[in-house]
Amino acid sequence: MNKKQRALKIIEELDRLYPDAGCSLTYKTPLQLLIATQLAAQCTDERVNIVTRDLFEKYKTAEDFANADIKVLEQDIRSTGFYRNKARNIIACCQKIIDEYDGEVPDTMEKLLTLPGVGRKTANVILGNIFNTPGIVVDTHAKRLSNRLGLTKEQDPTKIEFDLMKIIPRERWSRFSNQLVFHGRAVCNARKPDCESCSLKPYCVYGQKKLK
Numbered sequence: 001m002n003k004k005q006r007a008l009k010i011i012e013e014l015d016r017l018y019p020d021a022g023c024s025l026t027y028k029t030p031l032q033l034l035i036a037t038q039l040a041a042q043c044t045d046e047r048v049n050i051v052t053r054d055l056f057e058k059y060k061t062a063e064d065f066a067n068a069d070i071k072v073l074e075q076d077i078r079s080t081g082f083y084r085n086k087a088r089n090i091i092a093c094c095q096k097i098i099d100e101y102d103g104e105v106p107d108t109m110e111k112l113l114t115l116p117g118v119g120r121k122t123a124n125v126i127l128g129n130i131f132n133t134p135g136i137v138v139d140t141h142a143k144r145l146s147n148r149l150g151l152t153k154e155q156d157p158t159k160i161e162f163d164l165m166k167i168i169p170r171e172r173w174s175r176f177s178n179q180l181v182f183h184g185r186a187v188c189n190a191r192k193p194d195c196e197s198c199s200l201k202p203y204c205v206y207g208q209k210k211l212k
């Protein structure tokens with residue numbers, strides 16, 4: 001079985017396991033998802049969802065964030081870690097959205113990448129979940145699982161993204177990323193992957209080696 005055929009088998013199995021795998025961040029608007037995704041860097045989605053419950057009550061629009069007192073915003077998001085950088089980027093990002101995009105979150109990779117603090121990962125989250133444009137989100141789970149599964153040998157998220165784009169059908173990019181997150185949490189943990197009970201094992205390079 002070549003890599004592409006294995007990828008299709010993995011997709012088939014992920015569909016069976018996680019038919020409804022969606023984004024784990026809580027949001028109601030494109031702006032909320034943009035902010036939540038920025039906060040999720042080096043932080044769990046669960047923690048971000050706790051923080052944004054109050055945050056989105058306090059700051060409702062791009063203007064609210066752009067005009068925030070940075071010291072106050074830092075404290076509002078402190079428990080997500082790296083809060084100084086995140087606060088600075090959120091304010092600058094919202095300022096740019098107001099100045100250049102009429103207060104609306106832009107809808108293309110090119111434009112999203114012009115926003116401070118927004119990289120390909122955040123842009124793909126927005127494109128996939130808001131604008132129905134397929135995008136592969138390479139977070140810590142996708143990075144670990146795609147390496148273990150033998151779908152890439154890269155460590156750099158952008159290189160992983162481009163490797164996966166070659167073997168995963170385009171219409172599946174967003175869902176596939178979400179499913180890797182679900183499987184990473186449920187079975188293929190960072191420290192102790194449960195290969196014995198994992199149904200991806202027949203198609204997984206790491207699993208096959210480990211159980212030989």
Ligand code: SF4
Pocket residue numbers: 145148149187188189193194195196198199200201204205206207208
């Ligand atoms: S077989 Fe093991 S390494 Fe491969 S996906 Fe399953 S748990 Fe992860």
